[in-house]
Amino acid sequence: MRDIPSSEITPEAVYLSRRAFLKSMGILTAGAGVLAACGPALVPTSTSDPSGEQPSAGATTDELGDPLNTYDEITHYNNYYEFSTDKQRVAELAEGYPTSPWEIQVGGLVHNPKTYSLDDLRKFEIEERIYRLRCVEAWSMVIPWLGFPLHKLLAEVEPKAEAKYVRFESVYDPERMPGIRQNPWYSWPYVEGLRLDEAMHELTILATGLYGKDLLPQNGAPVRLVVPWKYGFKSIKSIVKIDLVAEMPTSLWMAAAPNEYGFYANVNPEVDHPRWSQATERRIGELGRRPTLMFNGYEAEVAHLYAGMDLRVNF
Amino acid sequence: MNHAQRNRLLSAAAHIGALLPLARMLFDLVTARYGPDPIREFTLRTGRTAITLLLLSLACTPAVRLSGFKPLLRLRRPLGLYSFFYAAVHFLIFVGVDYAFDFALIRAALLEKRYALVGLTTFLVLAVLAVTSTRGWKRRLGKNWKRLHRLAYAAGVLAVVHFIWLVKPGVMRPWYYAAVLGGLLLARFPFAKQRARASGDE
Numbered sequence: 343m344r345d346i347p348s349s350e351i352t353p354e355a356v357y358l359s360r361r362a363f364l365k366s367m368g369i370l371t372a373g374a375g376v377l378a379a380c381g382p383a384l385v386p387t388s389t390s391d392p393s394g395e396q397p398s399a400g401a402t403t404d405e406l407g408d409p410l411n412t413y414d415e416i417t418h419y420n421n422y423y424e425f426s427t428d429k430q431r432v433a434e435l436a437e438g439y440p441t442s443p444w445e446i447q448v449g450g451l452v453h454n455p456k457t458y459s460l461d462d463l464r465k466f467e468i469e470e471r472i473y474r475l476r477c478v479e480a481w482s483m484v485i486p487w488l489g490f491p492l493h494k495l496l497a498e499v500e501p502k503a504e505a506k507y508v509r510f511e512s513v514y515d516p517e518r519m520p521g522i523r524q525n526p527w528y529s530w531p532y533v534e535g536l537r538l539d540e541a542m543h544e545l546t547i548l549a550t551g552l553y554g555k556d557l558l559p560q561n562g563a564p565v566r567l568v569v570p571w572k573y574g575f576k577s578i579k580s581i582v583k584i585d586l587v588a589e590m591p592t593s594l595w596m597a598a599a600p601n602e603y604g605f606y607a608n609v610n611p612e613v614d615h616p617r618w619s620q621a622t623e624r625r626i627g628e629l630g631r632r633p634t635l636m637f638n639g640y641e642a643e644v645a646h647l648y649a650g651m652d653l654r655v656n657f
Numbered sequence: 658m659n660h661a662q663r664n665r666l667l668s669a670a671a672h673i674g675a676l677l678p679l680a681r682m683l684f685d686l687v688t689a690r691y692g693p694d695p696i697r698e699f700t701l702r703t704g705r706t707a708i709t710l711l712l713l714s715l716a717c718t719p720a721v722r723l724s725g726f727k728p729l730l731r732l733r734r735p736l737g738l739y740s741f742f743y744a745a746v747h748f749l750i751f752v753g754v755d756y757a758f759d760f761a762l763i764r765a766a767l768l769e770k771r772y773a774l775v776g777l778t779t780f781l782v783l784a785v786l787a788v789t790s791t792r793g794w795k796r797r798l799g800k801n802w803k804r805l806h807r808l809a810y811a812a813g814v815l816a817v818v819h820f821i822w823l824v825k826p827g828v829m830r831p832w833y834y835a836a837v838l839g840g841l842l843l844a845r846f847p848f849a850k851q852r853a854r855a856s857g858d859e
Contacts, residue, residue: 411693414693415693418692418693419692419693419694427825427828427829427830429694430692430693479825481694481697524829525827525828525829527827528827595825598825598826598827599825599826602826614769614770617770617771617772617822617823618766618770618772618773618823619765619766619769619770621762621765621766622762622766624694624696624697624755626693626694627693629696629754629757630754630755630756630757630759631755631756631757631759631762
């Protein structure tokens with residue numbers, strides 16, 4: 343066993359500033375109480391009404407004062423092309439999708455490859471994180487996720503020094519996922535990637551729930567990535583594989599349209615999609631538009647990751 | 658049933674068919690059946706209806722050639738006008754509800770991005786065709802009226818391109834419309850040529 347070099351973890355100054363930031367957001371409230379209300383099951387046994395408990399969150403707004411989207415909005419407006427390209431049909435098509443038992447294989451350039459079961463994931467301390475989610479299609483929501491920082495899991499498997507990127511893969515299940523069969527021209531399975539420092543960032547989480555409840559299949563149950571300063575498609579759902587790699591992974595969207603979807607996909611009002619503007623967004627539940635914030639409002643926390651980079655080239 | 662009755666019936670069917678999507682939208686609006694993103698929902702629905710009606714209007718001529726049922730020609734104008742109506746509602750939702758009449762934002766969104774620019778062009782073409790669809794304009798424009806109204810095909814192409822450019826690559830819905838439009842354009846070609854040869858114009 344080898345200690346992770348501190349260079350691979352987090353500079354203390356960054357860590358402390360994050361700490362202050364998270365505190366100001368009020369998202370360090372331990373999720374224990376919230377989870378207790380969920381009962382023992384991390385994975386819902388029934389998707390229709392898991393034991394009847396009400397969705398609840400530790401706050402009613404994000405740190406900017408904007409209200410949370412409703413549980414109904416978050417669970418019935420989903421981009422999950424494995425089920426359907428119609429956002430409003432995903433919920434019904436994903437209903438009852440089996441997400442237990444589940445395994446995530448974590449490997450590649452690591453010292454301790456490990457396969458995580460749901461029980462293993464339950465051992466991480468679950469926190470609530472209220473994040474904005476900005477879709478590349480120019481709509482957005484505020485979502486109270488439950489999850490834990492990805493860096494905690496990466497620390498357990500100990501990335502090797504050659505590891506520069508993290509590659510994520512979604513479950514590939516054409517039999518139960520009609521969208522895969524209807525859209526065979528995509529390079530399934532869904533793949534996404536992060537640079538290692540992005541993956542180690544305190545804001546990057548693996549989410550297992552939202553609104554105090556376990557994730558529903560349409561939201562990426564049982565475990566998904568959430569990277570709040572990037573467009574939503576980076577936050578890959580229903581993860582079965584995480585690999586530490588040396589080369590930049592090619593995501594499904596990069597393969598589908600390399601001129602439109604880059605590896606970084608940071609929310610940036612100044613860098614438009616080739617076909618539409620990214621300057622504004624529609625918050626689901628609101629009329630009119632609001633300006634899109636640099637790095638989705640997380641500029642103070644993440645801008646340093648891209649110091650010196652041309653964000654028009656690295657879009 | 659005499660000819661006048663039949664034509665009235667046909668015309669009534671076209672009007673009712675073209676107004677049904679509007680009735681459904683109003684019903685869904687009043688009963689809040691529009692999902693989490695009503696602006697997007699009604700923008701998409703009015704846009705889809707406008708394209709569908711435009712393609713139906715363009716389908717009348719080939720349909721007459723295939724079937725010999727000439728009264729269908731009378732439906733081109735109402736179907737085209739309804740298409741313009743839905744396109745106008747679509748445009749108004751975009752300007753007034755989606756962008757809340759914020760003209761700086763609208764300018765940026767409309768003029769700098771190709772999918773919105775193509776949509777605006779489509780709308781303007783349909784507006785010109787709608788305004789000049791009256792008997793008076795037909796008389797005033799004479800021979801040029803027919804030339805002008807061939808722009809309906811251009812509007813069809815622009816509308817489908819607008820739809821294709823709106824979705825993520827690989828999403829198939831707009832391509833179904835593209836296939837129908839392609840079929841309609843192909844259906845016109847040989848006939849147009851034959852007629853041109855026969856009449857000696859063009």
